Amino acid sequence: MSKVSELHHTGLIGSQPEPDEAAVQAKIRHTEEGFATVWLITPATIWLVLFLVVPLVSIVIFSFWENTPQGLSPAFSLEFYGEYFYTKGFFDPEADRFLLPSVFIRTLGSTLYFTLVTMLLCLIVGYPIAYFLAMQVQAFKWQLALFLLCMVPFWTSYLIRAVAWLPMLGRRGLINQALLGMGIVDKPVSFLFYSEFGYTMALVQIYVVLSIGPIFFSLAKIDKDIIEAATDMGATPFQIFREIIGPMSLPGVAIGMIFIFVMITGEFATAVVVYGGKTSTAGTVILNYYGIANYPFAAVNALMLMLAMVIGIIVILRIVDIRKEL
Amino acid sequence: MTVKNGSNKSSGALSNISRRKFMGTAASVAAAGTITGFPNIVQAADPIRTIGLGVSIINEIQAKAAKDVGFPIRGQALGYGALFGKTLNQNDQYEVSECYFDMFDVMIPSKVFQPIDTKRIKDWDKVSNLTKTGMLTPGSQVGQGDAPVRQIWVDENGARTKGPSRYISALPGWHNADSLGYNPDDTGRPIESWAELFSSDFKGRVALLNVPQIGAMDAAMGVEALGLIKFGDKGNMTRKEIDFLVDFLTKKKKEGHFRAFWETFGQSVNLMVSGEVALQSMWSPAVTAVNAEGVPCIYASPKEGMRGWHGAISISAKATGKKLDQAYEYLNWWLDGWAGAFVARQGYYMSTPANTKKHLPADEWDFWYEGKPAAKELPDPFGSPLVAKGVVRDGGSYEQRFKKIAVWNSIMSENDYLVKRWTEFLTA
Numbered sequence: 001m002s003k004v005s006e007l008h009h010t011g012l013i014g015s016q017p018e019p020d021e022a023a024v025q026a027k028i029r030h031t032e033e034g035f036a037t038v039w040l041i042t043p044a045t046i047w048l049v050l051f052l053v054v055p056l057v058s059i060v061i062f063s064f065w066e067n068t069p070q071g072l073s074p075a076f077s078l079e080f081y082g083e084y085f086y087t088k089g090f091f092d093p094e095a096d097r098f099l100l101p102s103v104f105i106r107t108l109g110s111t112l113y114f115t116l117v118t119m120l121l122c123l124i125v126g127y128p129i130a131y132f133l134a135m136q137v138q139a140f141k142w143q144l145a146l147f148l149l150c151m152v153p154f155w156t157s158y159l160i161r162a163v164a165w166l167p168m169l170g171r172r173g174l175i176n177q178a179l180l181g182m183g184i185v186d187k188p189v190s191f192l193f194y195s196e197f198g199y200t201m202a203l204v205q206i207y208v209v210l211s212i213g214p215i216f217f218s219l220a221k222i223d224k225d226i227i228e229a230a231t232d233m234g235a236t237p238f239q240i241f242r243e244i245i246g247p248m249s250l251p252g253v254a255i256g257m258i259f260i261f262v263m264i265t266g267e268f269a270t271a272v273v274v275y276g277g278k279t280s281t282a283g284t285v286i287l288n289y290y291g292i293a294n295y296p297f298a299a300v301n302a303l304m305l306m307l308a309m310v311i312g313i314i315v316i317l318r319i320v321d322i323r324k325e326l
Numbered sequence: 327m328t329v330k331n332g333s334n335k336s337s338g339a340l341s342n343i344s345r346r347k348f349m350g351t352a353a354s355v356a357a358a359g360t361i362t363g364f365p366n367i368v369q370a371a372d373p374i375r376t377i378g379l380g381v382s383i384i385n386e387i388q389a390k391a392a393k394d395v396g397f398p399i400r401g402q403a404l405g406y407g408a409l410f411g412k413t414l415n416q417n418d419q420y421e422v423s424e425c426y427f428d429m430f431d432v433m434i435p436s437k438v439f440q441p442i443d444t445k446r447i448k449d450w451d452k453v454s455n456l457t458k459t460g461m462l463t464p465g466s467q468v469g470q471g472d473a474p475v476r477q478i479w480v481d482e483n484g485a486r487t488k489g490p491s492r493y494i495s496a497l498p499g500w501h502n503a504d505s506l507g508y509n510p511d512d513t514g515r516p517i518e519s520w521a522e523l524f525s526s527d528f529k530g531r532v533a534l535l536n537v538p539q540i541g542a543m544d545a546a547m548g549v550e551a552l553g554l555i556k557f558g559d560k561g562n563m564t565r566k567e568i569d570f571l572v573d574f575l576t577k578k579k580k581e582g583h584f585r586a587f588w589e590t591f592g593q594s595v596n597l598m599v600s601g602e603v604a605l606q607s608m609w610s611p612a613v614t615a616v617n618a619e620g621v622p623c624i625y626a627s628p629k630e631g632m633r634g635w636h637g638a639i640s641i642s643a644k645a646t647g648k649k650l651d652q653a654y655e656y657l658n659w660w661l662d663g664w665a666g667a668f669v670a671r672q673g674y675y676m677s678t679p680a681n682t683k684k685h686l687p688a689d690e691w692d693f694w695y696e697g698k699p700a701a702k703e704l705p706d707p708f709g710s711p712l713v714a715k716g717v718v719r720d721g722g723s724y725e726q727r728f729k730k731i732a733v734w735n736s737i738m739s740e741n742d743y744l745v746k747r748w749t750e751f752l753t754a
Contacts, residue, residue: 070436071414103750110753163596172601190530194586194602273593276586277536278579280752288538288745291407292737293414 063299072295080300104285104301108308111282115264115312118203119257125204126211126256131245133212134219147216150209158206162273165202169193194276202274207263211256218252219245254320261312265305282308371397374645374652377404377412378424381674382500382637386707387665394664395655406537414438417642421653424499427457427638428539428735430477434486434495439640441484441493446654449661452678457498457636458490462728467631469731471543471561474498474636484643497657498677499637500669503727506626507608507616509598517605517626520544521551529583533597533606536587538748539741543633543733544607546571551630561736565743572747576754587752591615598623611673613720618712625720631732632721670694671707675724697723 066075084104101109129150137143153161168174169192176188192198222245230240268283277284282305289298376383376399383403392399402420404412410432413423417438425433433439444450455461460468460475468475479487480495508517512531523532523545535541546560549571557567578584585603588594591612597603598616608625616623639660641653659665666682669675670690676682683691692698699718706712721727738744 069432071438103746103753107749107753166596166600166602170600170602190585272536272589276533276584277589277752278584278587280749284752285749287407288749290411291405291537292539292741292745293407293411294742294745295411297742 059299059302062295063303065296067294067296071293077296080297083297084300084304103280104304107280107285108282108304110279111265111305112308112312114200114203114279114281115261117200118207118264119260121200121204122208122211122260123253123257126208127215127249127253129208130212130215130219130249130252133216134222135245143220147213150212153206154209159269159273161206162202162270165193165198165274169198193274194278196275199271199275199279202270203264203267206270207260210259210263211253214255214259215249215252218249222248250320251322254316254322258313258316261316262309265309265312372648372652373398373400374421374649374656375400375402375419376422376424376656377402377409377420379403379406379409381672382424382669384668384707387668390664390668391656391659394662395652395659397652397655399656413640418644421642421645421649422656423640423642425496425638425640426735427474427477427496427636428472428737430495430638431472431737431739433640434477434480434484437484438643439484439495440643440645440650441480441482441495442497442641442654442657443482444492444494446658447497447661448658449678449681452680453498453661454677454679456501456728457677463725466729467731469631469634469734470557470559471734471736473634473731473734474501474638477638496638496640497660499639499660500666500674500676501634501636502610502674503632503634503721503731504607504609505628505632505721506605507594507598507613507623508605508626509601509622510624511622512601512604517624518629519551520547520628520630522605523548523607524552524578524583526583528604529581530585531602531604532584533586533588533594533603534584535594535607536589536752538745539737540633540735541587541607542568542571542744542748543736545575547628547630547633547732549574551628560733562738563740563744565740568740568744568747572751576751579751579754595619610721614673614712617717627721627727628732631730632727633733633735634728634731635735668707671705671712673719675728679724693717693719695724697721697726 062072063080064076064078066073066077066079083102085102100106133143133146137146166173170176171188171190171193173193175192176185179185179189180187226244227240230244235243266283268281268287271277271279271281271284282301286298286301286305289295289301374397376388378401380403383401385401388399388401409423409425410429412419413425413429414432414436417423423439447453455463457474457478460466460473478494478496478498479489479491480493481487481491482493484493484495506517506520506523508522510516513522513528522528523534535544542563543560546557546563546567549555550557550560554574555567555570557563563571586593586597588597588606591609594606594608594612595615597606598608598612599619599621601621610625613623613625639657641650641657645653661676661678661681663678663681663683663685666676666678667685667690670682670686671694673694675695679695683695686694689701690704693700693704693713697719699716700713702715703711704713
């Protein structure tokens with residue numbers, strides 16, 4: 001047992017003991033032997049190859065096929081990639097759509113816009129909650145209890161959470177009843193629901209937990225002694241946040257943002273239920289083309305969405321080097 | 327059913343019955359556990375596979391069919407998109423596809439089905455003229471688009487024929503006609519034209535069906551009724567017509583005319599029950615579901631006519647030998663009357679009304695087919711009370727409803743273009 005592990009633990013995770021030098025060496029030796037490692041990763045590899053790599057490769061292959069009136073036909077066609085990017089009048093000075101990207105790129109753009117807004121709001125809402133849980137709540141059992149409380153919405157189905165906004169924000173919803181009752185408005189306001197406002201709010205409510213969790217874990221790992229030391233040296237709370245807490249919680253922020261980014265760019269259900277289908281998302285476009293059995297074009301859309309996701313994740317990881325920070 | 331899942335088309339009675347269906351399923355599972363002996367006979371026979379929407383793939387229906395024909399029937403309920411894709415691309419995965427005549431501009435040339443020999447259909451002479459001549463009663467309007475009569479007749483090789491033939495592309499099944507649903511308290515006046523869909527009186531209180539193929543036709547009915555354009559064929563619009571329609575809709579959307587676009591049966595019911603919309607394109611059983619919640623809702627009979635759709639029971643080209651015989655048996659069973667009575671209680675009509683009548687008590691026949699007030703409380707297909715005494719079915723009798731079909735559900739030649747422009751409309 002290392003001496004470090006006798007250090008006081010605060011919070012859910014607390015300060016981590018330094019790994020025992022001998023154990024690390026043993027682990028390295030074990031890895032070099034290779035045998036156990038192969039068996040450990042085999043199930044995951046088989047699983048991922050069967051259910052991730054194979055479907056993914058099929059999507060790539062499908063995206064080059066042709067969609068004839070007789071159904072799908074294997075080919076190497078770039079037709080649907082052209083369709084994705086090309087729009088009539090693009091870069092044609094005579095046309096009124098000069099420099100207007102194709103509807104599919106615009107849809108992807110609006111999907112990313114809603115995603116970024118939601119990420120920002122989730123950060124603004126989620127960070128203080130995580131901070132409160134990790135820094136202000138001292139007793140471990142309360143931390144756990146409050147953290148579980150944050151998870152309560154996940155106990156019901158996703159769809160129910162989305163639908164439940166209607167009795168709250170709808171024309172005959174609670175808020176409208178209240179506004180009418182207080183005489184603030186004389187007829188129900190409709191901007192609350194089936195609107196950009198309602199849509200963004202629902203997304204934030206549904207996904208904010210994904211930012212609270214990782215940020216909370218990052219914050220809980222910060223050694224309280226460091227903060228105490230800074231205070232003793234005369235640092236102001238703002239300085240402490242800027243120099244210590246902020247930077248040390250960045251990995252949690254980055255992981256939370258990646259979760260939310262990936263979830264919302266692929267999202268289509270909330271747009272239908274809460275926004276009343278009044279916008280297209282990259283996900284609904286894929287569904288629409290799946291619906292008319294134009295699988296190659298659905299595949300092209302899916303690949304472009306995935307490409308956007310990969311770029312987004314790379315950008316987030318560029319800003320925060322998770323490996324270095326963890 | 328997931329949120330969108332290929333968006334149920336104009337017939338998803340599934341959502342409102344899903345709870346009862348679940349109960350029914352649970353009951354039948356329980357029953358299957360208790361009845362021993364009998365299933366041995368059933369299990370000895372080879373099953374056939376059938377696919378369709380939740381409208382016709384319901385445990386009770388396939389279970390009753392299996393009992394009557396003596397072999398198991400494995401039904402798979404899919405969303406509209408999945409049904410379309412599987413029917414077209416995987417005809418080795420089913421013997422029977424319970425699909426729809428609007429799919430046949432794709433299915434006939436691709437030869438995924440085999441022609442059905444009417445000589446092997448026992449009750450073929452009892453199938454109504456709605457699909458044979460296009461007119462349920464003499465003098466009816468056939469309607470634009472993929473009317474069943476334009477899709478049904480083929481030769482022994484499955485190629486289209488000009489007129490009646492011994493062979494058909496698919497056996498006519500359940501069908502209905504859809505229009506607008508409205509809350510009379512909110513509209514303040516009866517709705518008698520599709521043009522009302524765009525009336526500025528209802529700005530911000532209108533919803534439209536968000537399945538491009540069908541939603542565009544509903545919108546086209548409205549635009550045409552306003553006198554803005556005359557479509558050559560609303561069931562097969564040209565690019566120019568699609569552009570005109572989508573530009574008009576986009577303008578209306580930017581004005582804030584639409585409250586929402588719905589995709590599933592349940593959403594349309596919610597929109598009306600919660601008072602979010604006053605008027606929307608709607609399916610007939612959804613109106614019944616809104617009324618069941620105690621909210622007033624009327625199913626309009628627009629003077630321009632309704633939008634029809636028609637189920638088509640087809641046999642895969644890959645079905646041969648014994649499987650083919652079984653498929654025919656299953657098709658014959660559908661026409662026999664029991665299934666007709668079952669779907670009648672969901673608000674749908676069957677192609678053999680005379681047989682349906684034999685299986686429906688007089689009160690129910692009068693309500694569902696004759697448009698008469700319910701003489702007593704009437705049940706849904708699962709036996710729960712559905713229609714209160716004295717209620718009259720909106721839209722009149724079966725004959726009245728199908729006298730004037732303006733357009734049938736269709737897949738247009740410019741379908742891809744339509745879906746693209748529809749995406750632009752929603753993104754705008």
